[in-house]
Structure formats: C-alpha cells, structure tokens
Amino acid sequence: MAARLTAEFLKDWSKGVNPDIQKERNTCTFNTEELTNLLDGGPEKTKRRKELEQLFFNQHGDLFSFKRRPFMTKSELYEHSVAKSVKVFQLRKEYGWSEEDYDLATRILNFDFALSLHHTMFIPALERLATDEQKAKWLPLAQSYQIIGTYAQTELGHGTNLLGLETTATFDKDTDEFVMNTPRLSSMKWWPGGLAKSCTHAVVLAQLVIDGTNCGMHPFMVQLRSLDDHMPLPGVKLGDIGPKLAANSTDNGFMILNSVRIPRLHMLMKNGRVLSLNYCITVGDIGQKIGYNISDNGFLIINKLRIPRQNMLMKNARVTREGKFTQLSNNKANYATMILVRVNIISWAKDTMRQAACVAVRYSAVRRQTTLKPGTPEQQVLDFQTQQYKIFPCLAGTYATHFIAQDMFSAYYSAYNEIMRGNNRKLGELHAQTSGLKAFLSDMSTSMVETCRRSCGGHGYLKSSGIAENMVSSLALVTIEGENTVLYLQTARYLMKQMANAVSGTKTEGSTAYMNRDFTSYMCPIEVREDCKNLHKLRDVYVQRAHKVIMAVAQKLQMDMESGQPQEVVFNNNMVALVRAARAHIHLTVIDIYISKVDNLRYTHSTELSKVMTELCNFFVIYGIVQETGDFLEMETIGLQQLEWLRQQEMDLLAVIRPNAVSLVDSFDLHDESVASTLGQYDGNAYQHLFESTQYEPMNQTQVHPAYYKHIRGLLKGSNTSKL
C-alpha cells in the first residue's frame, strides 16, 4: 500500500539532492576529501574502504541494507544478523582478507553481525590461553568454522566482582576428567553473546577444585551443542536472556583467568601500588557493540558435565594426571587484551557520535521551522543558536575522540610490544588512562548523542531515524567492560599514587607529568579576551584544575586516615570526590591529546583544513570549561572576567563553525547504508525517506488489523464481549 502512495505523492518531490543541503556544501571553506583521507588514515585506505562498501552495498545490497531492520522482530533480527555473519565469513575466506580488511568490514557494517565473537573473543582466547598442543588441535577447527565458539564468564549474580564467580570445575582423579557444574541459580552463565543459539563451543571460566581445594579461576573448553544436529548436549541447558534495551548485543564484562584472590578495596591502602590490575579484569566481547545488531546473548546452566582433563586451557596453569596443580605464569598479555578492549570502546564511542552528528546536522539543514525575521520563509533550524549548541559539541567531540582513539591505539601497540619483550613499565599508566578514557568518553558520547537525538524533535524518537537506536545502543558502553564508576575509581587510585610520588619528590611521567609542576604562583593565563583562542593557554587552565582537584581529595584522604577512621570507611566516604578527581584528570587528557593532534596539522595539512580543525578544537575546549564552570571557578583557575570572555568566544565560535557544519559531517564519508537513518541520508530528503520507510512496517501490510475483529468490532457494535 505504502509503495503505491509513494509513487502518487512523490510526484513533486525532488529526486536529487535537497537544495537546502546543497547550499551548505557550497559554503565549505576546506577540501572535504583531504579531511576524509586524514580520518581514514590516507588515500589508499579511503580507496580500500570504498571497495568494501561497494562489495557489501552494491554486490550484496539486499542482504546488507539497513532499511528493513527497524521493522524486524528480535528473532528476525537475529536470523538476519546470522546471515550477514555467514556471508562476511565466506567473503573473508573467498577474498583472503587481512585482519585489517576484516576490521574495516566490521566497521562499515556497524559491527552488526551475530557470530562475531568467534573471531573477536573465542579464537583470541584460544591463542592466549591454550598450550601449543591445544592450539594445534582447536585452532584449525575454529578457523575453518567447523566449530563456532564464544567466551562464557559473567554469571547472573556476578558481573563487576568477577572473583565471586561460582561455576566449578572439580577434578575427578578416577576418570581423569573435570566435572563442570552450576551450583545454584545465581551461578549460571548469563550474557555471553552467541551462547543461546549460535555456538557449538565455549571457553568457560570456572573455579578449579582439586581434592576440595579451590585453585582459582581457569578457562575450560566446553562443547555445548552436537555437531550433528545442533542440539544442546546432555548436562547443558542453554537459553536466550531476553530482549535488551536496544536490539544489539552486549556482554557485561569478562575476566581473564586470574587466580590471585585479592579483595579490591584493600588494595588502595597499600600506598597505591597498581594492584588494581590484579582484580576486576574485564575483557569481553570486542566485536559487536554498535548499531542495530542483535546477538543471542545467552544463559548456560551446566549440570555435572564431564570434560576431559585436556580441555582445561593450560598455558598459564597446569593440572597433571595425578591432580597436581601448578601455576606457570601470570602473563601480562592478558592485561594488554583488556586495555585493547577499552581502546576499542573509545573508538566505538566515536562511531556513535559520528553517526549522531551526521544525522543531526543534515536533518537540521533541511528541516525548516518558524522564522527569525517576520515575513521571511521558515528558517533552517540549523540557524538557531540553541540548535547549534546542541549539535556542535557532538561534532567537535567526534573529532576529539577520533584523535584520542588513534593515540590510544598507538600507545597500546607500543606497550604491547614492550610487554612481549618482558617490559611492563608502561602498563600502569596505560591501564589508568584507558580505564578513565573509556568511562569519560562513553559518558560524554551517550550524552552528546542523546542531545543530538533531541535536536531532531519528535522524529528523532522513531526507530527509522537511526539516531534513536544508535543512542540506546551506545548506552551499553557505560556498563560493559568495566562499569564506569568502577573504572573512574581505578584511575583515581593511580592518581593518588602519582600525587603521593610527586609530593615526595619522585618525578612523575606521562599523563601525570604535570604533578611535578610548581603551581604556587599560578596566574590565569587568560589575560585578554583574545587569549580565549590560544589553545595552549586554555590547556594550562585544565592542568591547574586537574592538579587542584586531585590534590584536594588526596589531602582529604590523608586527613581522614590520620583521624583514625578505618580504611574502608575513609575510602567509601570519599568515593564521590575520587570520581570527580579522575574526571578532571581525564578531561585534561582528552583536550591535551586533541590540541596536540590539531596543532600538528599545521605542518602536515593545508592551511584551510588546519584552520577549520583549530576552530572546532577551540570550541570543544571552551565548551568543556563552560560545562564545568563550577570546578574551574572553585579551583580558582579562572575568574569571572575570564568566564565572561570564554562564554562570548564560545557563542562566537558557533557562528564560525556554522557554514562548515554539513561539510564537516560529509567528511566522515559515511555510506548511506552505514548512516542507516531516514533523517540523515546524503541527499537530505528526510521526509521522503521517512515516509518510504513505512512500507516495511508489518502493520501496514493490511488495511484492517486483527485487533479489530477480536476486540474493536465488539466495542463498536455494543457487544460486551471482546475476545480476550
């Protein structure tokens, strides 16, 4: 029906690009292709991306199109996501993709396929945790998809405190087997992606018990389903945990085996040694967070299932035929994996902001509503100052987060190489920074994405807008892979230690180098209004604020301890302040990296591009101060005169950014199928796409809904019996 209407009503509708958005493109002051190449990492990478987009959306357009997805049921979404997974795996094999190609493919497809944990968790877990002999047995099977696996760690009753996991693997000497068991309801595995319906195998984390002694948590390879008919094996009960807020997968944190049982909060008090690394280590589902993807997050109940002793993955610990347990190593590579996951989340946060900024800017350019000047046509809503103030922070935030992700990926690979050579020097810093950045940037992105969604008015509440689903998908990022408050507290612990070092004269390095500076004679570097454009002076304001907030809580902790209160009371009574300190430090990190990257563009890119990037960065840095005025004033890092100048400069920059706004989102060069939004397509024909989307709505396939015959008819005819 809708299709027929479309033809009838679109007769006066432009098939080309909406003139309102074309006008915006004409005012661009820089070369968008230059910026696209910068974002992609070079012209060759842009080219490769376009080749893959062509493969997915032109050659396999029906399968990979977003258009029907907002209208699918959970089960249909799952099936569609499985189909896409299988196709991607086939293409991977067929074209012999590199890992980089595969990564690129997952990004283009918004991580939107159901079986991706097989490549992102299951195979890496085998590589990390299995002996060479075990790898020789299992890896070929996994790589050729003769088995499909996932990673099962989190339990119904334990997400954050992974040391409290309850699943057991009890060694039976008589049979040379482990007896795997779920002792009670709260110990069932709960959340792992692909566990409910897809996977044949899983790496299951369980407490190893030998002769009644608990030997800590270890990984076990467990077959879940028959390879003949996919039925669950005897002793294995599997199910789906039900629908999520968004139709996407989420896994609430994994712990890589770690047999050291150390109560978390005890640790802080040991002068801040980076013992935080020894607990709450979450490594998880790095493949399928963003977008409209759906996964069969499952539960697993194991009822005295027997597996051979050889199925314990024994790279780091071993159990002999006689039941002798030996801890072999405590490989730091596991920690590196956890860090990589958090860097990935930073990158996903960027992806969500990128889509939201793209949709909000484009729709605001073509949506006209009311007028500023009497007698003139309705205004593009992008003209309104309040609208710009909703959207441009996300636009700038996208670029900021892009550069931060880039920087953190480099830091990770550099640290990883050192770790592989046995040097763990960089691990503490990297752990503290990525924990805090994951928390800060996922907080920031969800807030900015939601503000963009609201800027789309009521239509932003429709699933077909794409931005609505993007927002609720992004909400998963704040609790997965380390709940944000827990992560802030980990960063705060590191900061307390570093501050103690600095105060006692030990030189701090890296992100906390500023702690060695002498702030006693601090004067706000913003002396005239023009200074508000000076990124380095602005950075100094952030430095001073971070230093003072951290120092204040460090002193408070010390004072409370000296007053004789128990450690756990002191810590709990200052938790809110510790989170605040971590945020101040990480906020500094964010603008510090952003400023450095933008600064550097002067030497590597055109003046035009450098100029527009600097303006955007300037806005972001000032916006950050204005949003947290309280902190900056309380810490006396700026005065009231400075604040007035900053507010003026902030509003002035909105007008400066305005003519480039559409081009700044065009430069992301997102394929329309990746934007996946009726409101944010390149052609700007938002209303046309909105209306066309309704043809996929199941309720529009008939004129009269069954509810009429069952319920409404009786009501209208005065009959008292609805067929309930």
Next chain:
Amino acid sequence: MAARLTAEFLKDWSKGVNPDIQKERNTCTFNTEELTNLLDGGPEKTKRRKELEQLFFNQHGDLFSFKRRPFMTKSELYEHSVAKSVKVFQLRKEYGWSEEDYDLATRILNFDFALSLHHTMFIPALERLATDEQKAKWLPLAQSYQIIGTYAQTELGHGTNLLGLETTATFDKDTDEFVMNTPRLSSMKWWPGGLAKSCTHAVVLAQLVIDGTNCGMHPFMVQLRSLDDHMPLPGVKLGDIGPKLAANSTDNGFMILNSVRIPRLHMLMKNGRVLSLNYCITVGDIGQKIGYNISDNGFLIINKLRIPRQNMLMKNARVTREGKFTQLSNNKANYATMILVRVNIISWAKDTMRQAACVAVRYSAVRRQTTLKPGTPEQQVLDFQTQQYKIFPCLAGTYATHFIAQDMFSAYYSAYNEIMRGNNRKLGELHAQTSGLKAFLSDMSTSMVETCRRSCGGHGYLKSSGIAENMVSSLALVTIEGENTVLYLQTARYLMKQMANAVSGTKTEGSTAYMNRDFTSYMCPIEVREDCKNLHKLRDVYVQRAHKVIMAVAQKLQMDMESGQPQEVVFNNNMVALVRAARAHIHLTVIDIYISKVDNLRYTHSTELSKVMTELCNFFVIYGIVQETGDFLEMETIGLQQLEWLRQQEMDLLAVIRPNAVSLVDSFDLHDESVASTLGQYDGNAYQHLFESTQYEPMNQTQVHPAYYKHIRGLLKGSNTSKL
C-alpha cells in the same frame, strides 16, 4: 523449557522475602502507611486504589500482567493494548466509574492501553470545540463507543511551528461541503495515536479556505473508516508510522485552532506581552505516555475528501451556507487545556522517577558485589557512596515532583474556574510556569531515571528489568507537547517582561515576586556549616542566583538592541543565555514548592515523617546547588567556604537517608504489576524473577533456531552456500 529449569533450579531459592531487603525494612524510622496515605491523598484514596488494583491484577490478572510484554512484537503489543483498552472501557461502564476512578485506573495501568486518546483527546475536543447542536449529535455516539476517535493535527513537516500546517479544507458553495486535502507529502498528518488502525473518526485540524482566502486553522470532524467493516473510506489513506524508540505511543504536539497568524519571534520584541500564547499552542495526547504501552501512531493522507459543512466544529468560528466566515470567540479554555497537558507531563515525570527509584533502591539492597572491608562478605551495593549518589537524587526528586504536580494541579483548577468566569488574570503566569516546569522536570527526570538504570549495571539493560523501557519511554517527554528548548524560551520571555516591570517599579507577583526585592546588599545567608540544614536560607541562595542570571541576560538583550542590531539577530544571539535564565528561575520554583510542602508537614503529620521528608528535601536542595556550582559561584551567591560546607552536608545526608531508602520507595506502595520489573519486585528476589522471565522469550521455545538450518549448518559443514 525454561519452566522445567525453574523448578529444578529454584529448589534452594527462598520463596519468601529476600532477607537483605527485609533487613532494610526493619531500620525504617517512620510509618510507611502514613506516607502512602499522604501520597495517595488520604486513607480512603489508598483504599480505593487497592480495590482497583485487586480488580485488575487479581480478577483480570492474565490480561493486565506485565510479564509477557517485554517479549511481544510491536503488533502483538498493539493488540494486547487494544484488548486492555476494551476491557477498561467495559469496566468503566459496568461499574459506573467516576472520572477520578478512571484517572486512577489509567495510572495503575501505566497509561498502557491503546485507545485512550478517545477519552483524553477526542471527547474533550468535541466538548471544547463543538456547538451544542454538534455535541448533541456526536457526544452520545462517542460516549457509547459507537465511534472511536482521535485528534489529528501534527504533520510530517510541521511539529513545532503549527502555524505552518498545510492540510486544507476548502469550502465548496455549490455542494455546501468542505473539500479536505493533503496537498503534498510534508502535509500528511503524522504521529496521532490511534490513527493508523484503531479509530473510526478524527478531529482534523486544517486551514480553512473560502473563495481563495485563508481563514485560519479550524477543526473538522472527519470519518476515516467504515463503521461496517473498518476499511478506510475512499479518499482516506492511513498507515502506521513505524516503531518508536520505546514501544509506547507519542504524539508530537497539537495545536488548538488559532486563526491569528503571528510569527513567533516577532512577539518577544513587543515588550514581552504574553503573545506567546497566540502561537505554538500544543495540546495533545494526554493519555498514554508512560510505561510499555503501544499505540498505532499513524499517518493520514486525505485526497479531496468531501465532508458536510456541518462537520466543521463551530463553537469558536462559523461558516454560513453562503460561505460567510465569522470568528466568534477566542476561548481561553483552549489555553487552559494546553496547561493541563503540561501539568500531566509533570506528573508523568514523577511516575517515571518513582518506578526508577523503586527498582534501583530495591535491587541495590539485594545485589551484593565486592566488599569494602577485607574478609567480610560481599557488600550490598546500596552501601557504596557512589551508588547512593546515583540513586538518592532520583528518590528525592520523585517526592519533589510529586509535590510540584500536586501544586500545579491546584493552580490549574483555580485558574480554570476563573477563566470560565471570564477572568484571565492568572493565565500568563501559569503558562510560563507550567511551560518551564514541564521542560525542567522532564529533563531532570530523564536524566535521573537513566542514572538509576546505570546503577543496576548490565541487567539494567535488559527489557525485563522494566527500568530500561521506563527510561526510553520517559525520553518522549522531552519533545512532546512543546519541545523543551521552545518551552524554556517561552518562560524566558515572560521573565524578561517581568524583570522589565520590576525594574520600572511595577510590582511583580506570584513566582516572580522576588524580582521586586532589593539585592544590592546581598550577603550569603549561610554563615556557619549548620546553616546548610536551613531550608529557608538555602532558598535565599536560589533566589539570588535566579535574579542575577535573569538580570544579566535582560541587560545583555537591551545593550545589544541599543547597539542597533536587528531584533532577530539579538534574539538568536542570546538564545542559549535565555534558556539558562529560564532554568535558573524554574529551579527556584521547584525547590520553593518542595520546601513549602515539606515545611507544612510539621503541622499536619507525625514528627518522624516530617523529619525524614525534611532530610530528603535538604539533600535535594543542596544537590541542586552542587550540580550547578558554576552558576552559584559565578553569580556570587555562595563563596568557596559555603561550597565546602554544602559538599560535606550533601555527603553526610547520603548516610542519613540510607537506612530509610527502601522504606521510602515502599511507601509509594506500587503494586508489583505496576512496577513491572524483574529487578524491583517487593520480595527482592531479583535473580529468580530475571531467570523466570526468560520462559516468555520466543527464541526459548525451541532448542534449535531456524537460523541454524538456513545459515549456520552450511557454515559448519563447510558448504559455501548459506540460504540467504
């Protein structure tokens, strides 16, 4: 399958109340029944509520249970919601409910039935807009459900600027008919609840055209579907607009007929006369916002449909047989309706916070995770300061918003009675206050509800948690019935006018009475730490802040105007500041009402209750300052010493509230079916309910999903062809 597991795994699971939550109830310092009665409005109202809960959840438990809803498809949800509607309508008739009973019923059921616009928009529109003769014809049909109606105003291209609506009703003198038409795609009606599949009739807003002259927007009664077979009539095309972010209905604002065409922004400049009432008047769907409800929000395309002249609802304007148009009145009762809708939204905001606080507090009491003190059992997460700081603001905010809604309902009815007697004195103030409060409290509630959701960790992302769906439902409140930024700007206009009056010596009254005060010798009233407990001193801090923020933007506007900039430029360049001013004023209103109500409890209720309510209010008022420290410091309403005291008092109050937290949510006395959450049931058995819910998941009805046969089997067997 799940059902069988349940029996097996629950053998060691307590069927009674979880001891962790029982312990919390034992520490309560007040009488929860006294508080419940206060919230309900008296013991008799509590009793009546329980009678209706009994009727719905015991006598008709299968129909009204929430348990299957998170697992239903959109179409199933619609059908279920229709069935519930029909049953409620039948019960209404059968028991002869009063309007108050019906309202109570809708609240108990979370506004969760599909046809509610019939009673909340369609019938009231007839009562307001039809002549006596027209009422005599249509009302009996509507009241006996021989016709079911909705109200169709918003169009695809116009939500906010309702004067831009494009649907036309052209008078044809020859036949004495109106020709209703949708001239282009952007003019189709889009959003009205019940329009797609349910309704037989609608009141349609359209531009009246006579002899080529536009006579403004007027309401027309239009039959949409046949009363025989429910098929759309010729010339009428109907459809569903597709799934929303949450499975609930939303309507993006209606405009009650208003023929005065006044460009909005022009108005401000006319010395702020409350002309804002003349445009952007949104009155809408007051029946079905919260919860898991689903409505067939529809589109309507009218193709030269002819209706008799008598179908124009002519109470306020008339068209004669000869085509003579007369505007009869500009009834302010329409404005009153708009205000009532906003007050209702304030009340819904309270409902969303109430459910979120209930779920978050109860789940935090039974969830144990990590430990504060080494060697002790895992801690209830409610013990952590950061957790309290996430949840208690929402708990306090619920009570604040309850009292504000109560106050605004009274103000509305008092103003309405005056308006009916021809006195519009209170209208401007009430409009400004309700616009601002709707915006402020919907912003506040969505933010607090989301923070509570995050406090539930990963499980808060599951639909069965109830809090997830509650959060996305509540997001509709920020754009419906006046987008929040637009509403803040309306309040700001009123404030600019009032400030101009105050400065010129005219006495301001009501909420802006403080503008007459002399602030030149302001000294922060908080002189010692103990003053942080003094609600009246804290209120003075808010008063001073509001005054200074408003004065600052008023002066800026005047300065810019005097510099010769065009009005529209001045207005646009200060929009962000105007929103800030409105928020400062409304924040004051919020704490002002809250403090007055709590203060009054000393005289009407027990000391114990008054004490706990005062503590909660104290926390809320300080929390408000700490959250917006920047404003308070910038306006020099507090100094750094005061801020330090306030922060200390804020943290101290967390510990004070802690022992009463569970009892404060128990006092809401929400039926478990109204809480509609696996995590937040009264018995505190969160994990049990979570697991039991999975039995309703469609994907759990078989062991092997069809996706295996179509896609996965081929992959596992090495076949290259997935059945795509």
